[in-house]
Amino acid sequence: MDWPQDNEGRLAVASAECGVPAEVAFAALSRVERWPEWYPDMVSARGSLAPGRPLRLVFRGGRLAGGGAVEGRIEEVIPPRSVTFSARRSVLVGFYTFRVAEAPGGGCRISASAFFTGARIPLLTARLSRRVEGEHRRAVEALAACLDAGC
Numbered sequence: 001m002d003w004p005q006d007n008e009g010r011l012a013v014a015s016a017e018c019g020v021p022a023e024v025a026f027a028a029l030s031r032v033e034r035w036p037e038w039y040p041d042m043v044s045a046r047g048s049l050a051p052g053r054p055l056r057l058v059f060r061g062g063r064l065a066g067g068g069a070v071e072g073r074i075e076e077v078i079p080p081r082s083v084t085f086s087a088r089r090s091v092l093v094g095f096y097t098f099r100v101a102e103a104p105g106g107g108c109r110i111s112a113s114a115f116f117t118g119a120r121i122p123l124l125t126a127r128l129s130r131r132v133e134g135e136h137r138r139a140v141e142a143l144a145a146c147l148d149a150g151c
Contacts, residue, residue: 016144092116
């Protein structure tokens with residue numbers, strides 16, 4: 001995935017390791033409707049994992065707290081390695097990527113990154129990227145724990 005060329009963009013990254021093979025972790029990522037089981041504050045997710053397909057995510061909390069419905073689309077899928085989707089909220093566009101890679105000692109490493117671009121990036125993204133980085137950290141840790149437990 002080529003990130004949009006925007007010198008005002010901001011990146012948030014998090015990762016965690018788990019004891020399952022990368023293919024098992026990617027299979028969990030490919031079930032969009034089950035993302036709320038491990039992504040913090042996500043209430044529902046609808047969409048199919050195919051580039052260009054629409055995606056609808058609903059989060060807990062009011063709009064100012066990052067809650068409500070978010071419309072997006074699947075941008076890129078590289079089985080069994082990565083899923084990238086975009087979502088727009090007001091003037092910001094976020095590109096989110098979940099990656100899976102074999103870990104050196106066995107199992108795999110799951111990472112999540114988010115790149116934000118939009119008209120008000122300098123005003124909004126420092127706080128937003130910190131919040132999303134925290135959400136991503138909790139999400140990959142929860143997914144890793146879920147996979148280790150056999151979900």
